[in-house]
Amino acid sequence: MPERPIRLFGDPVLKTVSAPVEQVDDRVRGLVADLLDSVRVPGRAGVAASQIGVNLRVFSYNIDGDVGYVINPVIVELAGEVETIDEGCLSVPGLWQKTPRHSFARVRGIDLDGNEIEVSGSGLMAQALQHECDHLDGLLYLDRLDKDERRIAMRRVRESDWF
Template identity: 70%
Template sequence: MPDRPIRLFGDPVLSSVSEPVGAIDDGVRALVADLLDSVKLPGRAGVAACQIGVGLRAFSYNVDGEVGYLLNPRIVDVDGDLEEIDEGCLSVPGLWFPTPRHPFARAAGIDLDGNEVAVEGTGVLAQALQHETDHLDGIVYLKRLAPERRREAMRKVRESDWF
């Protein structure tokens, strides 16, 4: 399946809390296939379902050659003090800002067979797990920025050619 267009900041689906995945049917399987196809494109560490216009709790990730997905993900553990890490977002193209993230994260959810699974990591994987779970809670990373930096980010969003 082809990758799906990415929704941009300002689209209401990005500020809405995603609904849990219920029955795992052909629609959910197709969504996972679309998420995996979408995240395999160069420069992508994660894609949340809402970023392709679907309000369900699902995301895919692609970090250091490890490609996968989680349905109904939730962050179950973080470790380490928050650190500001340069972060960008496919829904906020071309803009990067230091964003507070924990250096370790573990997310749990289910797979297409309904089995409980977990993904954990440090560095970019930890950042991606936190970032994508935020998306499913209706949070775009700009909301995580310190107030002064957020004002600067919003100014740059307004000045962008895509907004």
């Protein structure tokens, strides 16, 4: 399956809560394959289904060579201090903003065989798990910014050549 184009800020699918996967079928298997191909592009840490225009609760991740996916992910644990860290997004290209994130996250979901899986980690993995689950809830990292940081980010979006 090919890498899929990434939807950009302003596309309504990015602000829509994604529907749960009710049944793993060929469509879902194809979606997972597309997400895995799309996240393997160098420089990508995660891709949510909504970012490729599909309104289903699935995301892929690629953290330090650990590539995988989660269907119907739910954050079951956030721990550690909330840190303000630089964060960007494929759907908001060229911007990096100070974003509050927990230092540890654990996500539970299923795989293509319907088996329960958990993915967890700290650092970049924790950030990616929170970021991708936000996408599936219709949130962008810009929605997590404090008022001043968000004002700066929105000005930068309006000034960008892709907006």
